[in-house]
Amino acid sequence: MPRKMGTLQQEGYNYADSLIQNYNDPNCASRIETWRNRITRGHDIENFINKNGNFNRRQVKQIVDYAKSYIRNH
Numbered sequence: 001m002p003r004k005m006g007t008l009q010q011e012g013y014n015y016a017d018s019l020i021q022n023y024n025d026p027n028c029a030s031r032i033e034t035w036r037n038r039i040t041r042g043h044d045i046e047n048f049i050n051k052n053g054n055f056n057r058r059q060v061k062q063i064v065d066y067a068k069s070y071i072r073n074h
Contacts, residue, residue, distance in 0.1 A: 008055075008059055008062050008063050008066060009066050011052075011055070011063045011066070012062070012063045012064070012065070012066025012067040012069075012070060013066065013067070013070055015048065015063060015064070015066075015067040016066075016067035016068075016070040016071050017070075019032050019035075019067070019071065020032075020071065032071065035068075036067075036068045036071045036072060040061055040064050040065055040068070044064050045057055045060045045061055045064060048060045048063060048064055
């Protein structure tokens with residue numbers, strides 16, 4: 001984990017970490033790989049907002065993008 005992260009980066013890291021925990025399930029791992037390789041879409045944002053409604057849509061798009069970049073690096 002990087003030394004110092006902003007709030008959105010930390011949320012992205014936490015989101016990616018929660019997704020990575022499901023890698024033991026081959027079906028879930030395949031879906032995560034597909035998700036991280038595509039452009040962030042509206043339903044990606046909606047899924048995160050439904051789980052954590054403390055952020056606006058622009059912030060959530062950035063969080064999802066941080067999560068994808070974190071997963072790509074691992």
